[in-house]
Amino acid sequence: EPEVTQTPSHQVTQMGQEVILRCVPISNHLYFYWYRQILGQKVEFLVSFYNNEISEKSEIFDDQFSVERPDGSNFTLKIRSTKLEDSAMYFCASVWASGSTDTQYFGPGTRLTVL
Amino acid sequence: GDSVTQMEGPVTLSEEAFLTINCTYTATGYPSLFWYVQYPGEGLQLLLKATKADDKGSNKGFEATYRKETTSFHLEKGSVQVSDSAVYFCALSAVYNFNKFYFGSGTKLNVKP
Numbered sequence: 001e002p003e004v005t006q007t008p009s010h011q012v013t014q015m016g017q018e019v020i021l022r023c024v025p026i027s028n029h030l031y032f033y034w035y036r037q038i039l040g041q042k043v044e045f046l047v048s049f050y051n052n053e054i055s056e057k058s059e060i061f062d063d064q065f066s067v068e069r070p071d072g073s074n075f076t077l078k079i080r081s082t083k084l085e086d087s088a089m090y091f092c093a094s095v096w097a098s099g100s101t102d103t104q105y106f107g108p109g110t111r112l113t114v115l
Numbered sequence: 116g117d118s119v120t121q122m123e124g125p126v127t128l129s130e131e132a133f134l135t136i137n138c139t140y141t142a143t144g145y146p147s148l149f150w151y152v153q154y155p156g157e158g159l160q161l162l163l164k165a166t167k168a169d170d171k172g173s174n175k176g177f178e179a180t181y182r183k184e185t186t187s188f189h190l191e192k193g194s195v196q197v198s199d200s201a202v203y204f205c206a207l208s209a210v211y212n213f214n215k216f217y218f219g220s221g222t223k224l225n226v227k228p
Contacts, residue, residue: 004158033215043159043204043218056215091158095214103149104208104216108158 002026004107006092012113013082021077021110023092032075033093033104034067036060043091049075082114117142117212119205121219128195128226136190136222138179138205146209148172148181148188153202153221162190162203200226 005024013019025032034046047057049067057065066078075094079086089111093104122137140148150162150172163172168183177192188205205219 006158031214035216035218042220043206043216045215045217048215093216102214103161103164105161106151106159 002105004092004094004105006090006107006110008110009108010111010113012115015084015114016081019079019082019112021079021090021092021112023075023077023094023107024073025075025092025094026096026105027073029094029096029105031055031095031097032067032069033095034077035091035093035106036088037091037109038085038088046077046090079112082112084114087112087114117146117207117209117217119207119217119219121203121205121222124202124221125223125225128224130197130226130228131194132226134190134192134195134199134224136203136205136224138188138190138219140186140188140205140207142186142207142209144209144211145183146207146212148179149206149208149216150177150179150188150190151204151206151218153204155201159204195224195226197226197228200224 007022032049037043047061048055064080089109091109092107095102095104118141147166149164151159152162163174165172165181171180202221204221206216
């Protein structure tokens with residue numbers, strides 16, 4: 001069964017450094033999402049992406065964050081200057097179509113630790 | 116805005132016990148409702164979903180019914196197994212919210228042999 005993959009599984013970085021989290025969505029999917037889950041808290045929406053542009057972003061997704069689909073397969077989340085509070089599990093998701101009945105498929109997550 | 120509220124965990128049950136995890140939602144329209152499961156060290160896996168009122172989603176012995184009158188989508192299983200130990204997330208998605216998912220805080224289930 002096709003699946004969403006994410007790399008790395010765990011990233012440790014120093015505060016102020018840039019990190020890039022990578023995702024490979026399911027190949028025929030058109031809509032892509034990033035979510036994050038701070039330890040012990042709920043999963044929160046960050047951003048959605050369609051047709052090579054952001055379709056919606058949350059208030060969490062400030063100027064430190066950016067997303068890109070650099071080629072036909074990867075979908076990346078960049079945090080320009082990491083803060084301690086960026087430590088979280090980051091999930092990528094993809095879906096073929098954007099109807100409300102469509103299931104989003106989630107990757108296994110990247111655990112980001114900012115020291 | 117839209118939101119999902121789940122019962123606090125952890126929930127600890129003995130094998131073969133009956134499981135209920137409560138989920139209620141607040142929505143301005145008519146969302147689709149989902150249950151996702153997260154096993155230790157893994158990502159979120161879809162467990163079941165329901166797309167309109169009175170629909171029942173079911174999978175692997177788990178069931179949940181979309182109740183518009185009580186704005187609920189409680190997860191049930193008649194006989195839990197040790198392998199069901201995981202964190203369960205209720206979520207909603209709606210076209211008027213660009214189909215982004217709103218998740219509950221998750222309920223950890225521990226099943227003892």
